[in-house]
Amino acid sequence: MRQSILFTNTLKESPKDEQSKNAELLIRGGFINKEMAGVYSYLPLGLRVLNKINNIIREEMNNIGGQEVHLTVLQNPELWKQTNRWSDEIIDNWFKTSLKNGTELGMGFTHEEPLTQLMKSYVHSYKDLPAYVYQIQTKFRNEKRSKSGIMRCREFLMKDLYSFSRSQEEHDKFYEKSKDAYLKIFERCGLGNNTYITFASGGVFSKYSHEFQTLTDSGEDTIFVDKTKKIAVNKEVYTDEVLTSLGLDKKELVEEKAVEVGNIFTLGTKYSEPLGLKFTDENGKENSVIMGSYGIGPGRLMGTVAEIFNDESGLLWPEAVAPFAVHLVSLCKDEADIKKADDIYNNLIAEGVEVLYDDRIDASAGAKFADSDLIGIPKRIIVSTKTLAEESVEVKQRNEKESVLVKIHSL
Amino acid sequence: MRQSILFTNTLKESPKDEQSKNAELLIRGGFINKEMAGVYSYLPLGLRVLNKINNIIREEMNNIGGQEVHLTVLQNPELWKQTNRWSDEIIDNWFKTSLKNGTELGMGFTHEEPLTQLMKSYVHSYKDLPAYVYQIQTKFRNEKRSKSGIMRCREFLMKDLYSFSRSQEEHDKFYEKSKDAYLKIFERCGLGNNTYITFASGGVFSKYSHEFQTLTDSGEDTIFVDKTKKIAVNKEVYTDEVLTSLGLDKKELVEEKAVEVGNIFTLGTKYSEPLGLKFTDENGKENSVIMGSYGIGPGRLMGTVAEIFNDESGLLWPEAVAPFAVHLVSLCKDEADIKKADDIYNNLIAEGVEVLYDDRIDASAGAKFADSDLIGIPKRIIVSTKTLAEESVEVKQRNEKESVLVKIHSL
Numbered sequence: 001m002r003q004s005i006l007f008t009n010t011l012k013e014s015p016k017d018e019q020s021k022n023a024e025l026l027i028r029g030g031f032i033n034k035e036m037a038g039v040y041s042y043l044p045l046g047l048r049v050l051n052k053i054n055n056i057i058r059e060e061m062n063n064i065g066g067q068e069v070h071l072t073v074l075q076n077p078e079l080w081k082q083t084n085r086w087s088d089e090i091i092d093n094w095f096k097t098s099l100k101n102g103t104e105l106g107m108g109f110t111h112e113e114p115l116t117q118l119m120k121s122y123v124h125s126y127k128d129l130p131a132y133v134y135q136i137q138t139k140f141r142n143e144k145r146s147k148s149g150i151m152r153c154r155e156f157l158m159k160d161l162y163s164f165s166r167s168q169e170e171h172d173k174f175y176e177k178s179k180d181a182y183l184k185i186f187e188r189c190g191l192g193n194n195t196y197i198t199f200a201s202g203g204v205f206s207k208y209s210h211e212f213q214t215l216t217d218s219g220e221d222t223i224f225v226d227k228t229k230k231i232a233v234n235k236e237v238y239t240d241e242v243l244t245s246l247g248l249d250k251k252e253l254v255e256e257k258a259v260e261v262g263n264i265f266t267l268g269t270k271y272s273e274p275l276g277l278k279f280t281d282e283n284g285k286e287n288s289v290i291m292g293s294y295g296i297g298p299g300r301l302m303g304t305v306a307e308i309f310n311d312e313s314g315l316l317w318p319e320a321v322a323p324f325a326v327h328l329v330s331l332c333k334d335e336a337d338i339k340k341a342d343d344i345y346n347n348l349i350a351e352g353v354e355v356l357y358d359d360r361i362d363a364s365a366g367a368k369f370a371d372s373d374l375i376g377i378p379k380r381i382i383v384s385t386k387t388l389a390e391e392s393v394e395v396k397q398r399n400e401k402e403s404v405l406v407k408i409h410s411l
Numbered sequence: 412m413r414q415s416i417l418f419t420n421t422l423k424e425s426p427k428d429e430q431s432k433n434a435e436l437l438i439r440g441g442f443i444n445k446e447m448a449g450v451y452s453y454l455p456l457g458l459r460v461l462n463k464i465n466n467i468i469r470e471e472m473n474n475i476g477g478q479e480v481h482l483t484v485l486q487n488p489e490l491w492k493q494t495n496r497w498s499d500e501i502i503d504n505w506f507k508t509s510l511k512n513g514t515e516l517g518m519g520f521t522h523e524e525p526l527t528q529l530m531k532s533y534v535h536s537y538k539d540l541p542a543y544v545y546q547i548q549t550k551f552r553n554e555k556r557s558k559s560g561i562m563r564c565r566e567f568l569m570k571d572l573y574s575f576s577r578s579q580e581e582h583d584k585f586y587e588k589s590k591d592a593y594l595k596i597f598e599r600c601g602l603g604n605n606t607y608i609t610f611a612s613g614g615v616f617s618k619y620s621h622e623f624q625t626l627t628d629s630g631e632d633t634i635f636v637d638k639t640k641k642i643a644v645n646k647e648v649y650t651d652e653v654l655t656s657l658g659l660d661k662k663e664l665v666e667e668k669a670v671e672v673g674n675i676f677t678l679g680t681k682y683s684e685p686l687g688l689k690f691t692d693e694n695g696k697e698n699s700v701i702m703g704s705y706g707i708g709p710g711r712l713m714g715t716v717a718e719i720f721n722d723e724s725g726l727l728w729p730e731a732v733a734p735f736a737v738h739l740v741s742l743c744k745d746e747a748d749i750k751k752a753d754d755i756y757n758n759l760i761a762e763g764v765e766v767l768y769d770d771r772i773d774a775s776a777g778a779k780f781a782d783s784d785l786i787g788i789p790k791r792i793i794v795s796t797k798t799l800a801e802e803s804v805e806v807k808q809r810n811e812k813e814s815v816l817v818k819i820h821s822l
Contacts, residue, residue, distance in 0.1 A: 007478055007542040008533055033529050035483045036516075041529065042481040050481075067418055070453040070461075072446045073484070073549065074566050097508045097518065099565075100555050105447075107508065107518075118444050118452065122419055127773075131418040138484065138549065144511050154510075155485050362538075 001044075001324070002345075003358040006030075008043050010371045020218060022306040023149025025315050029374050031323075038146025038154035045375065046302075048323040050157070053298045054136050056188045056320065057159045060181040064174070066134045066161055071114055073138060075106035079113045083274050093141040095154075107140040112293060115162050116271045123289060126166055126281050130174065134161035136298065148218065150303035151259055161294040164272075166279065171290045175266065178294050182212055182262050189301060190318025194308060195261065196232040198223050199246060205268025208237065212296075213258035214304050221260055224253040232258075259304050267291040315376025316398050324356040327377035331365050331384035341383045344393065344408060373398070381411075412455075412735070413756075414769040417441075419454050421782045431629060433717040434560025436726050440785050442734075449557025449565035456786065457713075459734040461568070464709045465547050467599045467731065468570045471592040475585070477545045477572055482525055484549060486517035490524045494685050504552040506565075518551040523704060526573050527682045534700060537577055537692050541585065545572035547709065559629065561714035562670055572705040575683075577690065582701045586677065589705050593623055593673050600712060601729025605719060606672065609634050610657060611645040616679025619648065623707075624669035625715050632671055635664040643669075670715050678702040726787025727809050735767040738788035742776050742795035752794045755804065755819060784809070792822075 008030030015034065018024045023040070026032045031046030042050055058068065074097075080086040086106070088094055095107040108114070115133060122128060139158045146154055161178070165171040179197065186195040191214050198211040213223050213232055222235040226248055233242060233253070243250060269288040272278070277289045302321070309316040319325065326348060330341040338359075345357045356377060358368050365384075372380055382394040382403070393411065396403035419441030426445065429435045434451070437443045442457030453461055469479065485508075491497035497517070499505055506518040519525070526544060533539060550569045557565055572589070576582040590608060597606040602625050609622040624634050624643055633646040637659055644653060644664070654661060680699040683689070688700045713732070720727040730736065737759060741752040749770075756768045767788060769779050776795075783791055793805040793814070804822065807814035 005476070005478075007530070007539070007544060011532065030533075033532070035485065035525060036487050039483050039485045041483050041525070044478045044480060047479055047481050065416070067416075067455045068458055069455060070458050072450050072452050072566050073551070074446065074450045076447050095508045097506045100553050114446060114452070119418070121422065121444070122441075128418070128420075133418060140484070142511050155483050 001356055003356060004360050006044060006356075008045065010374050018149065019147050020149035020151065020303075020307070021310065022151060022218075022303040025310055025374070026150065026303075026306055029315060029376070032150065038143060038152065040150050040153065040299075045323040049302055049317070049321055050298055052321045053189060053301050054157075054159075057136065057185055057296055057298060060185050060188075061132075061134050061159070061161055064177050064181045065130075065132045067132065069115075069133055069135050070137055071108070071111050071118075071135055073107050073140065075108050075114065077104055077106060079117055079275070080106060083113055083271055085113065093143060095140045095142045109139055109141045110293075110295075111135070111137075111160055112162065112267070112271045112291070113275065116275045116277050116291070119164060119289070120275070120277050123164065123277060123279055126279055129164055129166045129279055129289065130170055131164045132161060132174065133164070134159060134294075148220065148303070149307075150299045151218070151307065152220070153299060156300065157298045159296045159298060163292040163294070164277075165290045165292070166281065166287070168290060171266065171292055175264065175292055178264055178292075179210065182264065182294075182296070185296065186212060186214070186261060186301075188320050190305060190309065190321065191261065191301075196223070196225055196230060196258070198232040198234050198258075198260075199237060199242070200234040200263070201236050202266065203268075203270065205270065206266035209263060209265040211260045212262035214261050214308070215256050215258050216304065216307050217257050218307050219257040219259035221258050223256055223258045225256050226252050227254065228252065232256075259300070259307075261301050261304055262294075262296040264294045265292060267293055310376070313370070314374030317376045317378060319378050322378050323375070324354045324377050325379060326353055326355045327358065327372050327375065327380045328355050329358045329368050329372055329380060329382050331368070331382065332388070333361070334385070337383075337385050337388055340388055344381070344383055344411070348411070412767055414767060415771050417455060417767075419456065421785050429560065430558050431560035431562065431714075431718070432721065433562060433629075433714040436721055436785070437561065437714075437717055440726060440787070443561060449554060449563065451561050451564065451710075456734045460713050460728070460732055461709055463732045464600060464712050465568075465570075468547065468596055468707055468709060471596050471599075472543075472545050472570065472572055475543065475588050475592045477543045480526075480544055480546050481548055482519070482522050482529075482546055484518050484551065486519050486525065488515055488517060490528055490686070491517060494524055494682055496524065504554060506551045506553045520550055520552045521704075521706075522546070522548075522571055523573065523678065523682045523702070524686065527686045527688050527702070530575060530700070531686070531688050534575065534688060534690055537690055540575055540577045540690055540700065541581055542575045543572060543585065544575070545570060545705075559631065559714070560718075561710045562629070562718065563631070564710060567711065568709045570707045570709060574703040574705070575688075576701045576703070577692065577698070579701060582677065582703055586675065586703055589675055589703075590621065593675065593705075593707070596707065597623060597625070597672060597712075599731050601716060601720065601732065602672065602712075607634070607636055607641060607643040607669070609643040609645050609669075609671075610648060610653070611674070612647050613677065614679070614681065616681060617677035620674060620676040622671045623673035625672050625719070626667050626669050627715065627718050628668050629718050630668040630670035632669050634667055634669045636667050637663050638665065639663065643667075670711070670718075672712050672715055673705075673707040675705045676703060678704055721787070724781070725785030728787045728789060730789050733789050734786070735765045735788050736790060737764055737766045738769065738783050738786065738791045739766050740769045740779050740783055740791060740793045742779070742793065743799070744772070745796070748794075748796050748799055751799055755792075755794060755822070759822070
């Protein structure tokens with residue numbers, strides 16, 4: 001994409017009302033726009049990053065048998081009353097609205113209820129199970145405070161997968177598989193080294209749930225990490241008894257701030273029982289389906305990447321989630337040189353490379369480099385009269401100081 | 412995808428509370444699920460169709476210079492008050508909600524206001540224009556009645572593009588370009604022959620707007636069509652004066668029911684002026700930006716395709732929007748034959764063909780054919796002991812009666 005056409009620009013000043021590093025950098029770089037506290041629009045560069053993250057998640061969910069759907073925002077109260085999750089006294093972050101005839105509706109903050117209800121049309125016998133259903137869809141949570149940029153929003157994208165199994169054993173097998181898929185997702189997004197499977201509080205049907213916590217000072221959670229064993233314990237379950245049961249030694253644990261980038265939860269029959277999602281087993285006996293839920297916020301993941309990968313000049317996107325692979329920065333002013341820069345751009349595009357091409361004529365070299373640093377594309381290729389004289393371009397990695405001269409024909 | 416794994420099934424009975432053909436067929440086929448009146452979830456087959464439509468739209472919008480963004484559902488009332496569109500007395504289909512502190516918020520039914528506001532960060536000079544910005548995003552409209560299936564929803568996906576131009580001339584040029592892009596979209600989705608550019612009421616800044624109306628008895632609009640000239644006039648502007656000004660002859664016009672699958676609208680400075688979106692021109696003079704809006708509902712488009720392309724046995728998807736290109740139906744029962752059917756499936760997949768593979772063991776041939784007709788994939792390939800004996804498969808188009816025997820190696 002030509003930068004002269006891209007409608008966003010970098011903004012010189014930091015937004016006044018942002019306390020979080022991720023939002024500050026993403027707004028200044030033209031990735032997102034703040035509509036109100038906890039509510040952000042995605043601009044072309046930001047949407048590219050978000051879509052890359054979504055596609056990584058989608059691939060890994062498909063790999064473990066996930067089938068993608070798209071459920072609705074508007075929620076029928078009758079359904080949520082059956083699981084006792086409609087009242088604002090029990091669920092304190094509902095956004096509610098109403099039809100013209102006065103009927104109250106909810107705006108989904110999660111989707112156990114509608115999906116469990118939906119599955120009743122399709123699940124009857126053991127032959128219809130297991131099923132793994134997911135979506136990447138917008139959720140709404142009426143948070144009292146929202147000041148962590150896109151790491152905690154009132155409106156946000158969420159990948160939520162729900163598993164429907166015939167037995168605890170079948171459930172446990174998938175649950176373990178999902179852990180591996182999650183670790184792969186964080187690894188592919190560049191967070192592998194900083195992310196820990198973390199024991200957190202469970203529910204009626206399991207002693208623990210598992211969070212995926214990425215270390216960062218801007219995280220809202222406190223965890224205790226065993227860096228050798230690569231696991232952690234959330235402060236909420238940090239007791240001697242728990243440590244003993246997990247075989248962890250207090251002396252090996254380090255207290256850290258972290259952000260929860262994913263979580264997986266054994267639901268058992270918590271939703272299938274009240275909503276009546278049953279199946280007939282091989283012996284003709286009716287059982288409630290065993291469920292699990294598996295969440296990742298792609299926007300929060302993007303915010304976490306931005307929060308971790310930056311320096312004083314701007315962002316440093318990991319390759320797999322960068323908005324473009326290459327930032328081609330042209331300093332050419334005369335027509336013949338511009339033509340050569342255009343050729344390099346067109347050749348890269350023809351070879352399937354994703355290129356942001358800074359073809360702006362009236363921006364100074366300094367302004368272009370500053371923009372390039374702020375936007376944070378991993379590889380920068382500089383073309384100028386000077387480099388063209390040697391039939392070359394200058395190539396520099398965003399995370400390195402030195403550039404190298406590379407012949408154009410060997411690009 | 413293996414049908415034995417696909418979690419949806421076809422449903423034998425028609426949904427009780429559906430009056431529309433599209434919703435009846437799409438629900439029975441397992442494409443969508445009704446959450447409440449005017450609110451539908453998309454299941455794996457339906458999401459595949461929707462994504463194909465989205466991608467066609469995306470390609471054509473990118474071709475005319477569109478840059479994709481993703482704006483938010485939650486809307487700040489202060490913005491909408493500036494254009495006098497906040498009050499329920501003026502806009503009668505708002506869904507509204509509120510923050511925990513009581514602040515009222517809207518749920519976007521369109522996005523002129525927030526995008527115009529956003530552009531103020533990026534548009535200052537004539538050099539920053541023109542800009543064409545679009546999204547494919549969920550809208551909410553609090554319709555009093557909603558009984559046309561996915562053709563008129565309370566929650567629905569919309570592609571909305573907004574153009575920002577420096578002059579009426581620049582605007583008009585893009586407006587004409589958008590017409591061609593729209594016609595291409597409907598053509599590619601299979602609606603080319605049934606869809607007419609239709610003159611409809613304009614606003615302060617243009618005599619007419621243009622709708623794209625697809626002929627169907629289930630449409631809510633009445634239009635008068637000149638089938639030779641391939642244009643139509645909406646009943647709302649059907650006067651002698653208008654016909655004369657368009658050079659149309661009443662005798663050539665046929666009254667038809669139709670559904671509005673798209674519309675384009677010249678906005679002029681209706682939003683840029685009250686919200687203060689200005690640019691400085693070549694002479695240093697400040698002007699308000701000239702805007703236009705361009706809408707298509709991908710879900711409505713899908714509903715319209717379903718409404719038009721069906722017969723007594725089910726759906727008949729046009730190739731470009733079909734959930735899969737091929738429905739491979741195996742009637743094989745013994746292991747050796749199943750192995751051969753699996754090979755055909757794997758070979759098709761390896762060649763990049765999108766295949767739904769009916770590998771179910773316990774469904775009868777009759778049930779499989781009925782399901783296949785209902786789901787409506789354009790090409791059916793039947794493999795059975797009988798066809799395998801001739802090293803062949805039977806190939807049948809969904810819209811044809813006769814099948815032909817084709818050697819497996821020449822597939």
